Amino acid sequence: MDNRTVTRFAPSPTGFMHIGNLRTALYAWLIAKAEGGKFILRIEDTDRQRLIPGSMEVIIDTLKAAHLTVDEGPNRGGENGPYIQSERLPIYKEYAEKLVKIGHAYYCFCDKTRLEALHEEDANGGYDGHCRNLTEEEVARKLSENTPYVIRQKMPQEGTTSYTDMVFGEISVDNSELTDQILLKADGFPTYNFAHVVDDYLMGVTHVVRGSEYLSSTPKYVLLYDFYGWPRPKYVHLPLLMGKNANGSISKLSKRHGAVSFADLTAQGYLPEAIVNYIAFLGWSPKETNEEVFTLEELTEIFSIEGINKSPSVFDYDKLIWFNEIYLRKTPFEEFAELAAPFIPEQRRDFAGMEKILRLIQPRIGKLEDIEGASDFFFNLPDYDKTLYINKKNKTTPENCLSMLINALDALKGLEDWSNDGLFACLKELSEKTGVKAGAMMWAVRVAVSGLSVTPGGATELMEVMGKETSIERIEKAIAMLEA
């Protein structure tokens, strides 16, 4: 074994990848890669009730989409497998029994009824240590009678336990606060509390990277390392990701805050690269620069644990959109068109002007989901009000727009070169000839042709896309409306 940095991402198969989990994976990956280390994927499926089929694929696909390469894992293999906890049951049993043998764990035969009664007595109290001091004979007898049992960790009753976290510093807890947690469940599966410690040790994990919700239970894990005589890993607890509630308060980011899984986000048209870039900056910032746009590769260069923040951060969709816009604009058009395809209503996909529409829209949308709405007016002229023709800067009114449109209609009807340049030249010339500002002329035509006060592209760009027939038709309609 060398002393390379080894981190792991150990999600449980819940069916979707929470964005907070992705960030944990990203940081763990970055910490490993910054040092040329190893990144392990391990599936923590010890809770059989909550197991959701197909989850592992979601996890693997997400990591792949985010470009977080796995060095060892269920999909890659490796020298420390298996990487799925349900396939490691004998290991946990062996280590749990070993712990009993050396006096730091014990068999517990308390049944559900007793535990529930305990809980009713004091909802905030833990296990009372009822089976802590059973004699060897009693244990042997119960075992021979096949009484269901669990194995609990025997916590010290005095003193304090402390450890150093690389972001939060020294954490110290009175041992009297520590309850005798279950290590091995009655169904023979280990709990997270036990399995992850055994696996992290066996797999040579050097940095345990996870959310700060584990900050206060880590003393229990640290004790396990001590009991076994294993060197403790380094701990890197990450500040939680929060969401803003309707009433302004914040709480752990969850579904009611909006899209929170990676799949939800990509389904709305956020690009994986933008998501990754954004979440890298949620709870971390680089020391030497104010720049925020970085590729994954660049992040491995500048990422450091020292830059990780302690306080929870609120997930801000506005900022995500900003990142997304940047990545959307950087995307070569051909690629953008491919990404856009699934977001275009089927009946519009073969419209001849679709490519031009996409070119107009690419630099103006926040996420791919916006494509349909942003281009809708090309297909359906919105109902609009005469007041749209009022523009202060160009001094337009419904009245002068009407005369401009009448002139424009006439000129456009005779126009051969229906290209953006041709259209622009035509209208520009017309405006000079008729003595109106070009901006005013453009305003009138643009509104007539789009029915909107704000459009992706100018009057002539829109007309080029729509074609002569539709453009003329819409202008005639506008004239009719203004004359009414």
Add this chain to the structure above:
RNA sequence: GGCCCCAUGGUCAAGUGGUCAAGACACCGCCCUCUCACGGCGGUUACAAGGGUUCGAAUCCCUUUGGGGUCACCA
């Protein structure tokens, strides 16, 4: 409730005893411009409160307040 943790603008954040307290998003204004977007320029908004320590505190200590996490045969 006990325990643990956190506290700079609406949000993300720099800042580690001496700064006019960076920067980004959002918002507002101006410029550019066939509208919008992009780009450029400018602006509004912050050290939770109260005590200390110090010549000097956003930075150190205490208290309060606020927020979060955790107390499962879930992870």
